[in-house]
Amino acid sequence: MRRQFDDVVLGSIELFCLAAEEGSFTAAALAAGVTPAAVSRSISRLEERLGTRLFARTTRSIRLTEGGRGYYQQCRQALTQLVEAEREVREKEQEASGTLRISIPTTYGHYRVLPLLPEFRERHPKLQIDIHLSNRNIDFVDEGYDAAIRVRAQPDSTLIARPLEDAALVLVATPEYLRRAGTPQTLDDLAQHECIQFELPSSGRRISWLFNENGQEREILANGNYVCSDDLLGGATLVRHGAGLFQTYRFIFEQDLADGTLVEVLQPFAGRSRPFTLLYPHGRHVPFRLRAFIDFLLEKKRGWG
Template identity: 80%
Template structure:
């Protein structure tokens, strides 16, 4: 079989990735121990092979083109997989090491995952953790993530899902707000109240509040002058400062409830929750650092709620 990649081409791909990540041919040359001219020739060789420009060059800077950005993401992923395979074969992965890239919703990140990371790194000091805090859906392949945590994860045959917990929901407000506006006793009372809204960034749809009414689950679209998107903790902060009612995850406000700075209302209609799920790609080599983190997290979450494995 004819070779598709020779040593020169593989070296050119490595230099291209270095230049893309450092943002400079000179910087890439210094990192690789070659001349800037060698980096420039390598990039030109790739552009000639591919028939596209990979960089927009000026006298002072370089910038990836759209095609260059896509090519870099694929090349860096391939190089990283080659490195992982080499390390494992040579026995260098006896202890977890390298960079773990994870994507977590802001709420879950601040209250569940980030507080655990120092302990994880004390156990595995050779692992660096790159954290994306946000609620948008990420692309594991194109963006190079090892793992994500999501609410209401959609079925995907390319992903392995591990259930973390069913996070309890509660409606809360400050004692000051309730003294001004009254305490709602029934679900119908919500129309008389300022209900802080959360809007899904992916769809622009406002999230319905979840309740049990007479033993039956129901959803209510509330109304209010405050709308937060992307970060649910914005709604918690507004509620803590007397802006109105907000349906929040109990784990985000446990201290405030214990202190009395927030008060739970509509308790007879409570008991609803939303699931949080750990996701990682199926059908590829799982780095030891990811396996270590999953085991660590699944052990820690035993106190968060009922464990289910999907």
């Protein structure tokens, strides 16, 4: 591919963007460390190349023409991408160091992220990882977190959200419980069973169980004598010891289902899921320690689901 832009043209584009942002050839020259005449020549060179006026000039001011505004927006985007490309190349030669602070729900931490962290640290041995395992919402700024993983993340313009997975839900019980209490055949049968509940610590609201019935989504607020709050894994421990029925993420019970210590219940009504999302603050510069973690997690998520 032959060259489309020589060094002079690229320099002229940078000075053009600077003049558009500063609103003055003189201010742009001062910021760039060149003379106002050099800025003026650069703009004229671009206008001749493009065959159009980029600025409307008076003796006291300049303003972008309509064509100049469109050209500026695309040039600024292209320059920003070049800066980002250089940063990424430089950072690939760096080593992640310092402390990475991440907040993860207990379930996702134990069954998805924590098992991966030794491999991540092997790649980045100078990194220290501070892990907050909780379902409590955190404040990125006040508490100094780099990233968080959350279920059903709410839209927030200050945060970047990267989907990780839609985690399938499953309803389980021990064979002993089902022999004792019977196996439910319909969703209405759940009213006759011991249904282990989880209560959200932030709101005190009990989590509904999610099902598909006759092609329609259905939510059921089941009842029972066991209610766990804060740590969803409390319900997992209870169901493994025959306390009743419990619905949560399939990835928690994969081994239990494989070896038969737990049985999936109401399988014809299954198929629902909940989304997990990686969140981190919106900003032009992402610290290398965080970029390394994001790339690693997105690489590993391809093996989930």
